[in-house]
Amino acid sequence: MLAEGAAAARPISPLLAAQLLGELARVETDEEAAVAHLREALALAADARLPGLRASLQLSLALCLHQQAGTSRPALLAAIDAYQEAVHAGLSAESDPAAYGLAQSNLGLAYLTLPMAGPGAPLRMAVAVQAFREALRVYDREAQPEEWASVQLNLANALVYLPSSHPEENLAQAVE
Structure with a gap:
């Protein structure tokens, strides 16, 4: 559901799509898929004037990468x-x-x-x-x-x- 929402929101509101992808990453059980969702979300939010969103997505990415790193x-x-x-x-x-x-x-x-x-x-x-x-x-x-x-x-x-x-x-x- 979140994936479909992000896909639908992407052309209309990239920031909403980024938020939905961040949520999708949070509930994703596949760590590699979560990282991919977060990278996509960060790309969508790159030019946003919402530092809180970018910081939150970046921290989520860091935590996922660290979890995978060993x-x-x-x-x-x-x-x-x-x-x-x-x-x-x-x-x-x-x-x-x-x-x-x-x-x-x-x-x-x-x-x-x-x-x-x-x-x-x-x-x-x-x-x-x-x-x-x-x-x-x-x-x-x-x-x-x-x-x-x-x-x-x-x-x-x-x-x-x-x-x-x-x-x-x-x-x-x-x-x-």
Whole structure:
């Protein structure tokens, strides 16, 4: 039904079609089909002056790509790009704190899942730490205890392994 609605709306209202495709992706059980629906929705919404719609679609795409990625470096990099695009599209701590926290937390996890070998490893670890810190700006220990605890634990794990000239401070922050 959603697919037919999106097809019918496409020539008349591309933005409505994009919204319907986003919903279709949300209920889709085939992850590859969901990604295809989201990419089509993003193409339809590309010129829209609705940053919330584009950011929401981009975050949904990032979550789907991340779910599919496993430990595949190219797939993780695609998910990372999608998380960053969600923020560039207008997702912020002010506009949608819960979605922003989710995006930042998952961005950090995606960076941590990448192999930590090679010259870019310290930078990737630092970006992961920064993403977790951003997520903690919006997650409150009292209001979202599960999200806060999860991000805090991921931050602690990242800080323990972060190459630094002040490892004692990182360790102290990790156990806070």
